[in-house]
Amino acid sequence: MIHAIVIGSGVDALVAAHVLARTGKQVLVVEERPPAAQDFGWVPPQVTGALGLQLEVQAPDPWATALLPDGGKLELWRDMRRTIESIRRFSERDAQRWPGFCRRMAALARLFEPVYTEAPSDPLNLRLALRVRRLGREGMVDLMRVLPMSVAELLDDWFELDALKGALGAMGILNVQQGPRSGGTAFRFLHHHVGSPEGVFRPPRSNLSAILRQRPGVLFRVDNVTKIRVEAGRVDGVVLDGGEEIEAALVVSGVDPRRTLLELADPAWLDPELARAIGNIRRHGVAARISFNTSIEGNVVLAPSLDYLEHAYDEVKYGRTSREPYLEAYPSPDGVEVHFQYVPHGAKSDLAAAARRLLPGLENAQADSILGPADLEREQGWPQGQPYHAELALDQALWMRPLPELAQYKTPITGLWLCGPAMHPGGGVAGAAGYNCARAILKETN
């Protein structure tokens, strides 16, 4: 007998499945597509610890090679002194400020580490308030000032070097329909710093999904779920593509909340106001992924200035692909993967040609696949092409992620839980949402 069905093949679904299986439950994962070859984001030690995993983590050094308009480059290393030397070639002032900036950002990011590996707590909770007070005055002021800020304001406070600000600022706008001058992007910058060593502002990549897919203890089945069955307010199984039904009193969905609750389950089980709010979860996809059959060293970033990024954003606001996009190229198991931002949903321009023109080393490479937001939606199940399923912004973060009514991983349908990247802490932290969800389930059922 199956105790639990996990829908989806994302990293969070796999983590949730294995954490549940370790308590002796018979867990079936229904995967609609093969898992990712590479996972983006920090894997919290709680996740690897709970499952006893040995990961291969890719942490390129330099962690970013920022391309400069004159053909030169700015390399940012894991070693603080080397980075300082790199920066000093362009700005003495910024080189001096770099260690202070790294220290202040790391202090803030560390505050989030424990917050990210547990279910989101009430914002007015005393324990959180004490944790914040322990940051001391400087840290508290930083926190309160930085969270609502734009990443441009944050970086302009510290630095003058455009290439440095561009390369850092990109982490504030990654996968969101906002520009670096939009409020709340400094929070996103911090989000992508959580778990990284001081002075490293790119999340690592790992083989977490691939390992979990190989690992025994969980049953797998490749199929599409067409329906989540609900009886008298309780989940009682799923229906597969061919009509086959599998019973289980526990269904954990790694699929986005909108599809889970409004399409797979019957929305009639929801309060109409909640159904409307679920329909309103913001989830714009803004980036394309292009795979090239070549090789590349490190992590190459094209984001030469904050203004460059802002101009790139201006175009997508009115539904156009950026002519001068933010690009980031990194090695993947099949060659080189390029993140191309901004691309509106349903865009049809020649993205590969633009990437070839702008990134050195790709001139003669062949593009194996070009996936715009609409393709990513179809092929990866990312709603509107948004890899985090719900845009990560302050109004959809922490206890508000993706909605306050769903933030504890539980749904109004008994036995139906949500574990995907739309849940706290969200995409960019690999497996944490799945881990938090599984623990919430175990806490309730044990």
Place this chain on the structure above:
Amino acid sequence: MTSHDIVIVGGGHNGLVCAAYLARAGKRVLVLERRERVGGAAMSEEVFPGFRFSVFSYVVSLLRPEIIRELELPRHGLHILPLESTLTPLPGGDYLAQWNDHDQNRRELARHSPRDAEAYDEFGVELHQMARLIKPILGIAPPDPASLRPRELLDLARLARMFRSIDKKKFNTLWRLLTLSSADYLDSWFESEALKATKAASGIIGTMLGPRSPGTAYVLLHHYMGELDGVFRAWGFAKGGNGSVSAAIASAARALGAEIRTSAPVERIWVESGRAKGVVLEGGEEIRAESVVSGADPRRTFLGLVGEKNLPGDFAESIKRFKFRGSSAKVNLALGELPSFTCMPGRGPHLRGAVSISPSVAYLEQAYDDAKYGQISRRPYMDIVIPSMLDPAMAPPGKHVMSIFVQYAPYRVNGGWTDARREALGDAVIDTLAEYAPNIKSAVLHRQVVTPADIERVVGLTEGNIFQGELSLQQMFFLRPAPAWSRYRTPIEGLWQCGSGTHPGGGVMGASGRNAALALLGERL
């Protein structure tokens, strides 16, 4: 050398409110105003013979009702005439009109979208609830969350209790308003572009942000605060212009015993061994006082009048980081005849209300895009009122005055503000307006264009920011104007601040002035 209990630097509305409350408590108060008249940005002037204008700030709605009551402002000549409607003309000859009459308003909204007409009341209720939630916070001296002082800890606990008693759902809605863009917030309510844009416009006023930038939903709420104690959307116009608001407060302050000196520019605040001793006027006159209260904005007060050398380093850094980025301008027109809007030709009740040039959210966002890179918006957002329709004394018989609030006109315009650029801004405004009211070009008798640089030069507001510092989340509450110094005190003993650069911020609200006075008097806020 003369001596007073308290000297107030700047006779803007907050300085005057502060003076009135201090005088009421029996203090000997002297207000020093640099210009020849009081009021700061809330002032009326006969700019062209026979035509009177509220040159800068031009509507009233945020002025705290307790101030009106406690200072008995109506007795001192304050008379507010309500604005009755908001008309948004649309390209192509249609319009969206919002009326004070509920049924009329609903019928008009339904013409654009039945769904929006349904949602509108609920939307009003939500904003009303949020404004009520925030209302008690407006009268608080924000405690420093890092403080260990017993009194501040007590206040922190009180604040925490207040927040914890808020219904969870309402708290989450408040959080959304603090963090969302006005466009996203309105998208979750409405579908009609004209309605969303006209509402979104109040979220960009005074900011250097576009309607799609998070943080603007709060500014929208801030502008709803005024609707609380009167009629729904109770924006009004002060009889005689906004100068009469200042005149009424000044009269109340004088009646309570405060002394007000105009044409008395303060050159510096006199600080000795970390204590404010008084002020020194231009020309060298020294005025001693037990306490000095500055109504000037934080940059002007601390980096200008006090001087960096008298300040702790980290405080000076915070003040330097405080963002102003003025983005609004005013165009004041003397008209030979009333404008005739293509969508609603001729005279009508709509001319007694506001006219908003905000046809779509994309229109506002494009206006912002220009400003972001240092350009004047080619087609700006405008909020237009015709005060002479409500108060005929503002213009000669048969003639009219028109007040146009314009955004965006960035303070840091490329190449700096010159006479040519000022006129270019005026032309952009008239050309845009002529698309909706073609007779405007021939109706204009005189034109006054006030840029952010003019606001800075004339009124003294740094970078022309109408709120004495941007109303963004990172510059609000216990961070306004600097961490640890949000309770109207300053690192200089005996020096206080009462301008809208302090909590709760801008608009002709008066809350900062009142809070500062009560804090100085040692009352618990």
